[in-house]
Amino acid sequence: MKTKMKTWILLPALLLGLASCATSDGQIRDYLKKNPQVLFEVIEDNPEMFLETVNRAARKAQGAQAEKQQAEREQRVQEQLKNPLKPKLEKSRVLAGSPEAKIVIVEYADFQCPACSMAAANLKKVLEKYGDRLQFHYKNMPLDFHPMAMPASSYYEALMKQDRAKARKFYDSVFANQRALSDAFLKETAKKAGADMKRLEADVKSEAVARTIKNDQEEFVNLGFTGTPVIVVNGIALEGAQPSEAIERVIELTSK
Numbered sequence: 001m002k003t004k005m006k007t008w009i010l011l012p013a014l015l016l017g018l019a020s021c022a023t024s025d026g027q028i029r030d031y032l033k034k035n036p037q038v039l040f041e042v043i044e045d046n047p048e049m050f051l052e053t054v055n056r057a058a059r060k061a062q063g064a065q066a067e068k069q070q071a072e073r074e075q076r077v078q079e080q081l082k083n084p085l086k087p088k089l090e091k092s093r094v095l096a097g098s099p100e101a102k103i104v105i106v107e108y109a110d111f112q113c114p115a116c117s118m119a120a121a122n123l124k125k126v127l128e129k130y131g132d133r134l135q136f137h138y139k140n141m142p143l144d145f146h147p148m149a150m151p152a153s154s155y156y157e158a159l160m161k162q163d164r165a166k167a168r169k170f171y172d173s174v175f176a177n178q179r180a181l182s183d184a185f186l187k188e189t190a191k192k193a194g195a196d197m198k199r200l201e202a203d204v205k206s207e208a209v210a211r212t213i214k215n216d217q218e219e220f221v222n223l224g225f226t227g228t229p230v231i232v233v234n235g236i237a238l239e240g241a242q243p244s245e246a247i248e249r250v251i252e253l254t255s256k
Helices: 002-016 022-034 037-045 047-081 114-133 149-160 164-176 183-192 197-204 207-222 244-254
Strands: 094-097 103-109 134-140 230-233 236-239
Touching (some): 022 037, 037 047, 047 236, 047 244, 094 164, 103 114, 114 134, 114 164, 134 149, 134 207, 149 183, 149 207, 197 207, 230 244, 236 244
Parallel strands (some): 103 134
Antiparallel strands (some): 094 134
């Protein structure tokens, strides 16, 4: 009973941080070292209060981490603004938006890269929000250890030679169904996108398509990138699967 009474006396200080001074903190610490079972009794007797305290601390830590990451991103943006990147842009390769738009987004990705799938989902929100106020270019960076990445890029570029709307349907479907990637899936997805299959089969194997992909890979390396995905917004690089809010923030900072 005596221990239980001490437990209830210590409970507010332990779980709600209401110790009034350093001396009280020290007394609590010393007591717990000598009687560690008290802490377990507190948790056992007050599980909801304990979980709420832990969750509150976790939310606070997550918020602080998010603020730190945002500050670091904005610092990198300010540094890059002094010397923005200049990827090669071709009107014929605009996948979404308007070729005349001032907001320019270039994505370097691998169709079989899981992080690239996440990036594509986040980017889709931005493309829908800004519409023709931006121009979106997709560039290929198929990685050697992803066996279906190069075939997917070849199909994509072959579809771009036919119609960008068909290529967009293919792009969305492949990233949304990465686990299904196979030669049969690529062919079926292209067919569902409305491709001229006879022309597609010829273009997939063409030198022009192979050269486009190779040029994308070389540009990726020359810009100093090492991993996919990378999204370049008005010359500012965002590496990794960045949330849509981060992309929009760079648009804001670079459109003033």
